[in-house]
Amino acid sequence: MSAIEIAGVxxxxxxxxxxxxxxxxxxxxxxxxxxxxxxxxxxxxxxCIAGFEEVxxxxxxxxxxxxxxxAPNERPVNTVFxxxxxxxxxxxxxxxxxxxxMKGVPEARRxxxxxxxxxxxxxxxxxxxxxxxLSGGQQQRVALARALAPEPEVLxxxxxxxxLDLKLRQAMRLELKQLQEETGITFVFVTHDQEEAxxxxxxxxxxxxxxxxxxxTAREIYESPVNRFVADFIGETNVLPVLVEGVEGGRAxxxxxxxxxxxxxxxxxGPGAHHLSIRPERIGxxxxxxxxxxxxxxxxxxxxxxxxTRLADGTAVQVxxxxxxxxxxxxxxxxxxxxPEEGAARLLAD
Amino acid sequence: xxxxxxxxxxxxxxxxxxxxxxxxxxxxxxxSFNGSASITQWxxxxxxxxxxxxxxxxxxxxxxxxxxxxxxxxxAATAATVIALSAALAMVRAGSFRGRSATFALVNxxxxxxxxxxxxxTLIFFTAIGLRTGYLTILIAHxxxxxPFAYLPIAARMQGIEGVYEQxxxxxxxxxxxxFRLILLPLVMPGVVSGYLLAFIISLDDFIITNFVxxxxxxxxxxxxxxxxxxxxKPNIMAISTMLLAVSAIFVTLSYFINRVGQRARG
Amino acid sequence: xxxxxxxxxxxxxxxxxxxxxxLLPAWLVIGIxxxxxxxxxxxxxxxxxxxxxxxxxxxxxxxxxxxxxxRGLFGDEPPTLEWTYxxxxxxxxxxxxxxxxxxxxVGFPTAWFIATRPVRTRTMWLFLITVPYWVNLLIRTVSxxxxxxxxxxxxxxxxxxxxxxxxxxxxxxxLAVQLGLFYSYLPFMVLPIYAAVERYDFALSEAAADLYxxxxxxxxxxxxxxxxxxxxxxxxxxxxxxxGAFLAPDLLGGAKTYMIGSLIDEQFRGSQGNWPFGAAAxxxxxxxxxxxxxxxxxxxxxxxxx
Numbered sequence: 001m002s003a004i005e006i007a008g009v010x011x012x013x014x015x016x017x018x019x020x021x022x023x024x025x026x027x028x029x030x031x032x033x034x035x036x037x038x039x040x041x042x043x044x045x046x047x048c049i050a051g052f053e054e055v056x057x058x059x060x061x062x063x064x065x066x067x068x069x070x071a072p073n074e075r076p077v078n079t080v081f082x083x084x085x086x087x088x089x090x091x092x093x094x095x096x097x098x099x100x101x102m103k104g105v106p107e108a109r110r111x112x113x114x115x116x117x118x119x120x121x122x123x124x125x126x127x128x129x130x131x132x133x134l135s136g137g138q139q140q141r142v143a144l145a146r147a148l149a150p151e152p153e154v155l156x157x158x159x160x161x162x163x164l165d166l167k168l169r170q171a172m173r174l175e176l177k178q179l180q181e182e183t184g185i186t187f188v189f190v191t192h193d194q195e196e197a198x199x200x201x202x203x204x205x206x207x208x209x210x211x212x213x214x215x216x217t218a219r220e221i222y223e224s225p226v227n228r229f230v231a232d233f234i235g236e237t238n239v240l241p242v243l244v245e246g247v248e249g250g251r252a253x254x255x256x257x258x259x260x261x262x263x264x265x266x267x268x269x270g271p272g273a274h275h276l277s278i279r280p281e282r283i284g285x286x287x288x289x290x291x292x293x294x295x296x297x298x299x300x301x302x303x304x305x306x307x308x309t310r311l312a313d314g315t316a317v318q319v320x321x322x323x324x325x326x327x328x329x330x331x332x333x334x335x336x337x338x339x340p341e342e343g344a345a346r347l348l349a350d
Numbered sequence: 351x352x353x354x355x356x357x358x359x360x361x362x363x364x365x366x367x368x369x370x371x372x373x374x375x376x377x378x379x380x381x382s383f384n385g386s387a388s389i390t391q392w393x394x395x396x397x398x399x400x401x402x403x404x405x406x407x408x409x410x411x412x413x414x415x416x417x418x419x420x421x422x423x424x425x426a427a428t429a430a431t432v433i434a435l436s437a438a439l440a441m442v443r444a445g446s447f448r449g450r451s452a453t454f455a456l457v458n459x460x461x462x463x464x465x466x467x468x469x470x471x472t473l474i475f476f477t478a479i480g481l482r483t484g485y486l487t488i489l490i491a492h493x494x495x496x497x498p499f500a501y502l503p504i505a506a507r508m509q510g511i512e513g514v515y516e517q518x519x520x521x522x523x524x525x526x527x528x529x530f531r532l533i534l535l536p537l538v539m540p541g542v543v544s545g546y547l548l549a550f551i552i553s554l555d556d557f558i559i560t561n562f563v564x565x566x567x568x569x570x571x572x573x574x575x576x577x578x579x580x581x582x583x584k585p586n587i588m589a590i591s592t593m594l595l596a597v598s599a600i601f602v603t604l605s606y607f608i609n610r611v612g613q614r615a616r617g
Numbered sequence: 618x619x620x621x622x623x624x625x626x627x628x629x630x631x632x633x634x635x636x637x638x639x640l641l642p643a644w645l646v647i648g649i650x651x652x653x654x655x656x657x658x659x660x661x662x663x664x665x666x667x668x669x670x671x672x673x674x675x676x677x678x679x680x681x682x683x684x685x686x687x688r689g690l691f692g693d694e695p696p697t698l699e700w701t702y703x704x705x706x707x708x709x710x711x712x713x714x715x716x717x718x719x720x721x722x723v724g725f726p727t728a729w730f731i732a733t734r735p736v737r738t739r740t741m742w743l744f745l746i747t748v749p750y751w752v753n754l755l756i757r758t759v760s761x762x763x764x765x766x767x768x769x770x771x772x773x774x775x776x777x778x779x780x781x782x783x784x785x786x787x788x789x790x791x792l793a794v795q796l797g798l799f800y801s802y803l804p805f806m807v808l809p810i811y812a813a814v815e816r817y818d819f820a821l822s823e824a825a826a827d828l829y830x831x832x833x834x835x836x837x838x839x840x841x842x843x844x845x846x847x848x849x850x851x852x853x854x855x856x857x858x859x860x861g862a863f864l865a866p867d868l869l870g871g872a873k874t875y876m877i878g879s880l881i882d883e884q885f886r887g888s889q890g891n892w893p894f895g896a897a898a899x900x901x902x903x904x905x906x907x908x909x910x911x912x913x914x915x916x917x918x919x920x921x922x923x
Contacts, residue, residue, distance in 0.1 A: 047626065050517075050521055051520070051521075051627060052517050052520075052521075052626045052627055052628065053626040053627065054626070054627055054630070071520065071526075071627070071631075072517065072520035072521050072627070073520045073521070073522075073523045073524055073525055077521075078521055078522065079517075079518070079521045081514055081517075081518055083514070085512070085514040085515050085517070085518040087515060087518070087519070087533060088515075088537065089536045089537060098519070098522050098524075099522035099523055102519075102522055102523035102524045102525075102528060103523050146522070147521075147522075150522065150523065353819075354819055354822035354823050354825075354826055354832075354835065355733040355819055355822075356733070357726070357729065357832060357836065359726065360726035360727075360729050360730045361730050363723055363726035363727060363730070364726065364727045364730040364731065364742075366723070367723050367724075367727045367746075367803070368745060368746070370723075370800070371746070371749045371800070371803065372749065373764060374757065374760035374761045374763070374764045374800070375749060375752060375757070375760055377760065377763065377764050377770050378756070378759070378760040378763055378764075381763070381770075389763075390768050390769075390773075432642075433642040433643050433646060434643070436639045436640075436642055436643070437639060437640055437642070437643035439632065439639050440632060440633075440635070440636040440639035440640045441640075443628070443629070443632040444629055444632035444633040444636045444639075445629030445630075445632070445633065447633055447636060453640055453643070453644070456643070456644065456647050456648070456652070457643055457647065459647060459651055459652070460647065460651060462857070462906075462910065463651075463655070463903070463906070464857060464858055464860060464861030464902065464903075464906060465858070465861065465863075466861040466862075466863055466877070466878045466881050466882065466899070466902070467655065467658075467861060467899050467902060467903055467906075468651065468654075468655075470658055470881060470885065470895060470896065470899045471651075471654035471655045471657065471658040471899070472650065472651075472654050473885060474654060474657055474658050474661050474892070474896065475650070475653060475654035475657050475658075477671065478657055478661075490650055491650065493646060493650075494646055494647060494650040494651050495651075497643060497646065497647060501643075513628050516628060517628060520628075526631055548751075551751050554753070555751075555752075555753040555754060555755075557753075557754065557755045557864065558863050558864070558878075562885065572753060572755045575755060575756070575759070576755055579759050579868070583759060583762070583763050587759070588763075591753070591756040591759065591760070594752075594753055594756055595752050595753070595756060598748075598751045598752045598753065599748060599751075599752070601751070602747070602748055602751040603748075606740075606744055610740070
């Protein structure tokens, strides 16, 4: 059974629409990510699920049950807040046991469970500390233990890694994923960091301006973006203005800038002016390639080199080359020909 | 050449300002230990006037006045703090609602109206409704003007506490009441204590309004002192003043440190 | 997104649902024992005085007439403007104004000095400035009187040092009253200015200095306009209570320093009193305060960028 069914949910603040007719199904035992730039409505959606905001229209069902009438304390979901919201006047153990205490679990049992939760996040020895005495990473783990202790049906995580430094963030990604698999609890994870989303999620929902743009696995979202926003937001890409001459059998005949023609999946689009996305790492230098460009600059990125090139019509095209001894690096000013790999070119809806 | 923050003479003015503020208090505290019965001559250090306060001919009158002052201050500060905390909850936590700014103005009204006007108006009101002036009228007046003094520190403190803590509690199955009692109340407590202490001091110190609504024969410490100094400053008055001064200083210091400890705990 | 204290969402709604019972006690207490009395005072100012203190419920303008109009000793001369009470009010405004100026002259450098201390010591300085305010105003005023009496420690000390031959006559002068008012309300001037200076961006002063402005030019041209809201707030906080002050003029002044507070107070003492006249004087004082507050609101509005 799916854990959460969101049907036609909208949320307005006065004239501002924070959520615009969002429908989404989140399966059980999954790591699900809501991804989008700040202000896209992902946090609002999370807060609607938790019960901190009321939806203006639509319904949210949790394990098949409509939760609109339930206060936050009546919903079997728990939240890891962005800045953790650890109760500053309670010890770590008291924080972790709080939910169990509110549920009326006897003291001995909740103490044992809190200890177990702290062990799970490797903080057993800090049980009697106050939150202010912990590092950011430790606070984050306490928040996680606190939210998992009452064994919620769904765990909501609101950008929980954003306050940590890069190293810690990367380590926590794996740990979070592991924790989800161990506990079997559905995680709904909100982030604006696409790398975070790609590395952890079973499924990702990309949001923008209160609307759902695309839902899919990491690979689907990265390799088959449905529109310009998704292609642009996930990873780096080159967007070229193209003309679709005709569509036949699901494949489109496309005129590239400079006049060369290629064929690519039509993605449901008809003839006319469209945009084509090609990832920088999926395009290479090849004599006789369909795109003619001039190298403007070579940027050194360590493992990679990035060529900034420009087509005759002025469109910039980035090319990623592996930085190996065999790579021939064209000097700025050189005229080159570029060729997308097979299947790399994708037409985008606007 | 020092930085742009430095202005020559400003430090000296500050020092002068502090001397001016403290000199009278220090002088009266020192002279309260004067062994001589004449206030102008220094007769050596002595506890004589402190003993006099508790056993002298005026001790009964001042004892009763002190009792009145302290009980009124305790009751008024308690009532004002409860009222202020309740109002602050709605003002700070309920977001925006109609009448919010009007309520803010109303709660702070006792701070804006000169005391003499409040005093006159309150006396007229009690007379008009036929309530005999005395202990009860003083208490009512004190509760009223203590409210903003309790309200401001409580509201300021509450504003500094993010709503997310209560949300986290609700998320962890706490009811509204539990979220208030177990999370918000302990976090806002330094503000509550600080507001209570200030209200207590303000009540204890009030002279003008009390003088109007106290009625005949009823005295609080300030009205008793005022009655006494009208005939000239006597050494026992200085001893009482010094004790009151110490009480005020202790309360304000307490309030200051409680707030600071609270702030530190918040991280 | 996570939101500060201003709670939106269901939390705000839940509190709004109980806002009425939460606010009711404050509304009732201040409404009944503060707003209603002031309104009633307005009504009383139009009533007829009773000779043993109190009022007769006959509406009349007698109190205001007594305040503004002079008809001779026996009430038979052609009406002219009565100067007695206007003079008292004018003196009060003047005294309060001077006390405010004195507070500003001392308070601004003090606030500046404190705001430019290292963060750790700032609260300590502020604390030192505010402690005397929490000491009973009556005791402070009595202490000041004791200090500056003719044969008080100040004069004795100065004479012992040979700086003066006879005692400086300080008590019962305008200066003493101003000193008393200054002493009573100084923290009210320091705190808002301090808050303004603390928010002031000192890079502006550095920019001015870089562009060849001297220290005092910078103060006048850059700093003062920037911290003006704090200065105006401080001025109003000192001026308003000074206007209606009772203790400082009563204890430190004499007949020549009689101020509004004493005038009003006297109308409610014993059988000599005149309640409607006292209420009328209080209403006029209230009007002055309101004018000051309105001017303040307008000055603050202008001081800020739209």
